Structures are given as C-alpha cells and as structure tokens.
Amino acid sequence: MLHPKKVGTIPIKGSDETKRTNEIKTAAPLLDAIEIQGKTITADALLTQREFANYLVLERKADYHFTAKGNQATLLEDIKFFFDDRKEPEYIEKPSVKHGRIEVRKIWTTTELAGYLNFPHVGQAFAIERHTINKKTGKESIEMAYGVTSKKPDQCDPKSLLATNRNHWAIENSCHYVIDWNYDEDRSRIRTGYGPENITRLRRFAIGVIKSKQVRSVAQKMRELNRQTRLVFDYLKMTKNSQGHSIQLGVVN
DSSP states (O other): OOOOOEEEEEEOTTSSOEEEEEHHHHHHHHHHTSOOTTOEEEEOGGGOOHHHHHIIIIISOOEEEEEOOGGGHHHHHHHHHHHTTOOSOSEEOOOEEETTEEEEEEEEEESTTTTTSSSTTOOEEEEEEEEEEETTTOOEEEEEEEEEESOOTTTSOHHHHHHHHHHHHHHHIIIIIHHHHHHOGGGOOOOSTTHHHHHHHHHHHHHHHHHHTTOSOHHHHHHHHTTOHHHHHHHTTOSGGGTTSOOOOOOOO
C-alpha cells in the first residue's frame, strides 16, 4: 500500500491555522498561485489521481502528462495489456550517451483507450521503452513506462510526447533523485513535528553547497566528506589551511 509522506502544510479554511498534509493535497494549492492555462503539467505516479486531473483540465484549463504505476493498478494493467502486442514504435529517439550509458528511447501511443480507461480527460495513452547499455560492461537493460495525457495527437505527436516525458524526468533527477538516492529520503523515519521539512531543507542546503563548487559528482563528493569533519571544514573554507578563498553559494533550481 502506498503511504505518501507528510511534506507540507496548507491553511484551514476560515482559520489562521494550518494543517499538515501530504504531496497529493499540496499540489493543487501550490499551482493555484501559478498561471498554468494552456500549459502541460507533468507528474509521477503519486499524483496520477482523478481529482487532480479534473482540477487541471476543468478548473485550470491546463493539460496533464501522468505516469501510471501500481497506485492506479487497473489503469496500469489496462494500458500494459493494450501495448503487449505492440508493433513498430511510432518514434525512436536518437541514442544519447550520459553517465557512461548509451540510452535509446522508443514510444508507442494510442487514442483507442481514451473512452475505455477509467480516468478522466484521456487524450492518449502511451508506452515508452528505455534501452540502456553500460559502456564499460556492455550490460543491457530494458525498462518500460506507461502513462496517459490529456493532449490529443493533433496537439502532441509521439516525438513531442516523448520529449515531455524525458523533460519531466530530467527535472525529477536534478531535484529529487539526488536526495532520494544519496539520503534514501523515501525511507526516512523522521515524522515528528517539523522534522521532515527541516531535515529536507538541510539536505537540500548541503547539496546546494556541493553543487556550487561545480563538482563532477555530488554523490562522490558526499562519500568523500562523509564522517570526515576536518575535510568538511576545509571544503567550507572554515580552517586556517583553507582560508583565502571565500565560499560561493549558488541558487539550485
């Protein structure tokens, strides 16, 4: 069973007080302050919710691009079943080389499920195959991802749909993956009071300091500094041996 983490607070209607809530219930209030009409909102599986889809399409006149996973088991199984007998992909992205991996992405789309899926405002369903080759070992892996979008083919062709999906995960990786991977934040047992919010701020600040040095790998630098108090002080220019150069902090988007 999925248990969303408590990640923030929202105001109580008619009161100056706030209440703690999870990611699902904070998404819409956060978007209320942003002009999103005509925009496409991408989200991972946690926010693949009917209520959120209605909010985007009906209330805000925006579009959605959602991933389907186990929290919407019927939706996922219906899409997977349709694409089990897929033919040639509708679009194949040029191979990319990053982090020692060669990646090729392929996409299949359909409008046939638009009126069948038990999900509102579906314009297309899609399947994406990610074929990865490790350059050092030659090991190959294939991952499949499934999802839905409210955009119809005349608004978003397969190439654009694949680009939207990839851009979402580029943001996910740069913002959240570093914290989840290096701090294992999804398994954090800090739940009391403002502990979850404060520890996340501290972790983001630490990663921001490391990124400000334009290091090649945040994870590698964290391993080097882990449990090495003197090295941390040297890195922050807080010792006599390291003084003479001021630390530069940047804004991490």
